[in-house]
Amino acid sequence: MFFKLSKGFALLCVLTFGNLVSFMVNSEELPIATSQNLIAQPALCVALHQGRKCFTKVTLTWNVEAIGDFCIYQKNPRRKVKCWQQSNGNSTLLEFESSEKLTFQLVNKKNDLIVETAIDVSWVHKATPRKRRWRLF
Amino acid sequence: MIKIKLLLLICCLISTPIFSAEKELEKEATLFDQTFNWQVMAGFSAIYNPFILTDVKQEEPRDFLAFSLLVDFYYKGFFLQSNDRRVEGLFQGGELGYQLLDKNDWALDIIAKPYLPGFMPDDIIKSKNKNIPSIEGLKDRNIGFGIGLRYSKYYDDAIFSFDLATLRPSTGRGLLADLYYSHLILYRNWDIYLGAGLTLYSDSIIDYYVGIDHDEVTPTRARYKARSGFRSQLEIFARHPISKSWTFNAGITQSYYSNAISNSPIVNKHNFTQIMLGAVYVF
Numbered sequence: 389m390f391f392k393l394s395k396g397f398a399l400l401c402v403l404t405f406g407n408l409v410s411f412m413v414n415s416e417e418l419p420i421a422t423s424q425n426l427i428a429q430p431a432l433c434v435a436l437h438q439g440r441k442c443f444t445k446v447t448l449t450w451n452v453e454a455i456g457d458f459c460i461y462q463k464n465p466r467r468k469v470k471c472w473q474q475s476n477g478n479s480t481l482l483e484f485e486s487s488e489k490l491t492f493q494l495v496n497k498k499n500d501l502i503v504e505t506a507i508d509v510s511w512v513h514k515a516t517p518r519k520r521r522w523r524l525f
Numbered sequence: 526m527i528k529i530k531l532l533l534l535i536c537c538l539i540s541t542p543i544f545s546a547e548k549e550l551e552k553e554a555t556l557f558d559q560t561f562n563w564q565v566m567a568g569f570s571a572i573y574n575p576f577i578l579t580d581v582k583q584e585e586p587r588d589f590l591a592f593s594l595l596v597d598f599y600y601k602g603f604f605l606q607s608n609d610r611r612v613e614g615l616f617q618g619g620e621l622g623y624q625l626l627d628k629n630d631w632a633l634d635i636i637a638k639p640y641l642p643g644f645m646p647d648d649i650i651k652s653k654n655k656n657i658p659s660i661e662g663l664k665d666r667n668i669g670f671g672i673g674l675r676y677s678k679y680y681d682d683a684i685f686s687f688d689l690a691t692l693r694p695s696t697g698r699g700l701l702a703d704l705y706y707s708h709l710i711l712y713r714n715w716d717i718y719l720g721a722g723l724t725l726y727s728d729s730i731i732d733y734y735v736g737i738d739h740d741e742v743t744p745t746r747a748r749y750k751a752r753s754g755f756r757s758q759l760e761i762f763a764r765h766p767i768s769k770s771w772t773f774n775a776g777i778t779q780s781y782y783s784n785a786i787s788n789s790p791i792v793n794k795h796n797f798t799q800i801m802l803g804a805v806y807v808f
Contacts, residue, residue, distance in 0.1 A: 434714070443713040
């Protein structure tokens, strides 16, 4: 009986801590609202296979304290996404299409980096060297 | 006791992050210059999969649901692969094989797999809980395990394969030739496969599965000696990621059975449509 209780405790311990750590590892961190934000929603694009281009529509939302002229750029390769004049916040819809993580930056008129965010790319199936052939039924 | 609990707690705290980290590691590893890789998946689906046997209907809710465990394993040319588009799992869609030749655009494998599903008339009648005169008194038909050679030809977005197999003696000792072409269309995050297949069966195989022996003849079931025949198939299958571990799958297959099969008193039908909607979890 005593042994069974110990085993039960151990199992509970494994499950509890397993789930807790798994949650901590896997859950996406929620963005913390500060006075300067650039938020991508969703921040993750999932493709079926590793190395495959991933497609999704992403909303980039930004806000700053002071009104001014701002632009969002894609970093590496640098590419302008959209600019706004005399604004302290706005959003834009982006057609995301990449096989790897992309970073986006909010810059001011002087080209100073204000804040940046990234859209990550993940996949369900890892690339496998073995080619397969299947039929459905 | 406190020491044991403390030890277990420490083990939990230490081992769990290690396990999580290992999960993130490569699923492929190079061992002795050979590739080793594996994958385990679990799937569930809603299916419309009418029985080939006449008078046996898909009626109960469980007939429309399927769960499966799918395992892929490859090591030094040996492989076990399950058909993750199918819903029946390892033993209905699984293949055990060895890679004899593997070139850039073609391969030759030796394969052992169940080429044909069997059926047990008594069990079907029991599960349906009613008389089904068309199959009552029939002998069991075993699963058609076979050993074959597979030639595969790979194209950029397509694959053609040809299996030549012999089934085990208890299922007719016949030959089977299976040709299959599958073309992949990529549309955004979708994988869409268009497939066409032709399977030729020798007379002994068809006779074993749908033939009616002298001792199986009844007033409503005539003697039937089958000839060689074929099955042709067209299919569309689509897959889309739901998350890092889940995919959505949907497919439809249209099959046509030749006269040698459809003329059997226990089949009596040429065309079959099968539909599958489901999800697969990738571990």
